Amino acid sequence: MNFQFTEEQLMIQKAARDFAQTELLPGVVERDDQQKFPAEQIKKLGELGFMGMMVDPKYGGAGMDTVSYVLAMEEISKVDASASVCMSVNNSLVCWGLEKFGSEEQKQQYLVPLASGQAIGAFLLSEPEAGSDATSQRTTAEDMGDYYLLNGVKNWITNGNSASYYLVIAQTHADKGHKGINAFIVEKAWDGVTVGAKENKMGIRGSDTHTIMFQDVKVPKANRIGEDGFGFSFAMKVLSGGRIGIASQALGIASGALELATKYSKERKAFGKEIMHHQAIAFKLADMATDVEAARLLCLKAAWLKDQHENYDVASATAKLFASQIAQTVTNEAVQIHGGYGYVKEFHVERLMRDAKITQIYEGTSEVQKIVISRNLLK
Numbered sequence: 045m046n047f048q049f050t051e052e053q054l055m056i057q058k059a060a061r062d063f064a065q066t067e068l069l070p071g072v073v074e075r076d077d078q079q080k081f082p083a084e085q086i087k088k089l090g091e092l093g094f095m096g097m098m099v100d101p102k103y104g105g106a107g108m109d110t111v112s113y114v115l116a117m118e119e120i121s122k123v124d125a126s127a128s129v130c131m132s133v134n135n136s137l138v139c140w141g142l143e144k145f146g147s148e149e150q151k152q153q154y155l156v157p158l159a160s161g162q163a164i165g166a167f168l169l170s171e172p173e174a175g176s177d178a179t180s181q182r183t184t185a186e187d188m189g190d191y192y193l194l195n196g197v198k199n200w201i202t203n204g205n206s207a208s209y210y211l212v213i214a215q216t217h218a219d220k221g222h223k224g225i226n227a228f229i230v231e232k233a234w235d236g237v238t239v240g241a242k243e244n245k246m247g248i249r250g251s252d253t254h255t256i257m258f259q260d261v262k263v264p265k266a267n268r269i270g271e272d273g274f275g276f277s278f279a280m281k282v283l284s285g286g287r288i289g290i291a292s293q294a295l296g297i298a299s300g301a302l303e304l305a306t307k308y309s310k311e312r313k314a315f316g317k318e319i320m321h322h323q324a325i326a327f328k329l330a331d332m333a334t335d336v337e338a339a340r341l342l343c344l345k346a347a348w349l350k351d352q353h354e355n356y357d358v359a360s361a362t363a364k365l366f367a368s369q370i371a372q373t374v375t376n377e378a379v380q381i382h383g384g385y386g387y388v389k390e391f392h393v394e395r396l397m398r399d400a401k402i403t404q405i406y407e408g409t410s411e412v413q414k415i416v417i418s419r420n421l422l423k
Contacts, residue, residue: 045348049115056112060119063092068124073389075126075250079242081206082127082250089127090161094120095134099143103151104160110347114292118340121296122303125399126250128296129406132289133202134158138165138211141282142229145270154209154229166207167286168198168230168256169279178213178279179222185214185263192216192228192268194236194261200406204254205239208232212258213279216272225275229267236261247398286407287360288346294367294403295339301378301396302332308382308391319381328377335370342366358420364403365413371400 049057067085075082089095097113099105113135121128142155157163174180183196194214201210210230217224230237240255269278306329309320319325346359375397379386386393404410 045345049111053109053112053115056108057115057119059092060094060116063089063094064120064123068120068127072124072250073392073395075124076395077249077389079244079249081252082124082130083206085124085127086130086164086206087161089120089131093161094131095161095164096139096159097135099139099155099159103143104156104158104162105139105143106159110288110350111344114288114295114343114347117289117292118296118299118343121293122300124250125293125297125396125402126248128293129202129248129251129290129402130164130206132286132293133167134165136286136289137167137282138209140285141167141211141227141269141278144281145274145278146229147266149266150229150269158209163208164203164206165209165211166201166203166256167282168201168210168212169283170198170200172197172199178225178276181213181215181225183212183214183258184218185212185216185226185228187216188262191265192226192263194228194230194258194263197255197257199240199255200243201254201256202251202406204256205242205252210237210256211269211282213275216275220273222276223273225279226272227269227275227278228263229269230258230261230263234261245402247395247400247402283407284357284360285350287364287413288343288350288356290403290407291339291343291346291360291363291367294364294371294400295336295343297396297400297403298332298339298367298371298374299336301375301393301400302329302336304391304393304396305329305332305378305381308385312383325381328381332374332377335374339363339367339370358417361408361413361416364407365410365417368400368403368410371403372397375400 093106096105097108101107158165185192212228212230216226236259238257243253312319342363346363349356378393385391
């Protein structure tokens with residue numbers, strides 16, 4: 045693995061950093077407070093190519109590598125994790141899943157608008173009873189011959205209201221277990237699709253998280269992804285790549301908190317000198333910097349393996365597990381370094397601490413990542 049970034053990768057990193065500082069930072073506190081979806085900012089991200097970063101340009105994407113995606117995700121997440129989770133879902137789960145496994149007709153009809161930023165997508169796996177357990181789907185897709193009849197409820201759906209297209213995992217042949225599950229492309233505007241109220245969340249409050257309900261929704265056979273029964277495999281493959289995006293989000297939240305804490309330590313004085321000169325603070329910063337760098341290397345390794353077309357399942361799980369853990373630790377220390385100001389919204393670190401927690405929960409909890417890692421270890 046080459047630890048030197050290419051000129052193009054550095055350019056993408058800078059573009060993401062500039063966008064975060066000029067477009068996302070103004071109003072980020074207000075959007076969090078008001079639970080306001082960053083619609084204008086997401087539209088601009090799409091226009092810049094950040095919503096379909098790894099998609100082939102012939103399908104409207106930017107044709108970038110996964111390493112570039114990690115660099116961009118980190119920079120966006122430093123400032124606004126609500127924007128970056130929208131970006132992550134659209135890139136890692138929806139666009140990648142469609143480009144890798146969709147038919148040419150599906151790519152032309154759905155991938156092009158998604159990758160070019162004209163539309164937003166959502167990935168619908170979690171359910172009230174099953175969580176992220178793809179083997180226990182209660183949403184059903186009954187084969188009616190010319191179409192499937194979709195019924196069920198999906199919850200905790202990122203981009204639930206802002207998305208135009210949903211990738212839905214549903215059970216078609218219950219007697220076959222996980223081999224009877226399918227994946228479908230469902231349009232939000234179709235009859236029978238209902239978007240529930242927005243969840244009032246602790247963190248990433250600007251992202252729109254909703255419950256989505258399906259009642260006798262007619263899904264054309266042409267909108268099934270892959271062969272009959274491919275849905276479980278599709279979900280597992282897509283989630284593995286999705287973990288790279290969420291690991292990068294956790295990394296960005298942590299590195300953003302580290303930057304703010306470092307800056308504050310150079311400005312705040314106590315006992316006659318800047319607090320960075322006090323060993324208690326300097327050692328905290330050293331530990332935080334070490335954790336952030338280790339998480340960054342794990343994210344980049346997983347991205348590099350994906351770009352080399354190597355197996356990255358364990359690498360992505362390891363990156364997500366560690367990055368989400370240090371996001372919690374680093375943001376907590378950043379609040380501590382800020383003292384009372386760390387508890388105030390205008391200093392940003394309290395928001396980053398709240399945002400950090402979700403990275404241990406979605407795309408499979410930390411416990412799920414440990415299962416993936418331990419199974420590989422104990423083979």
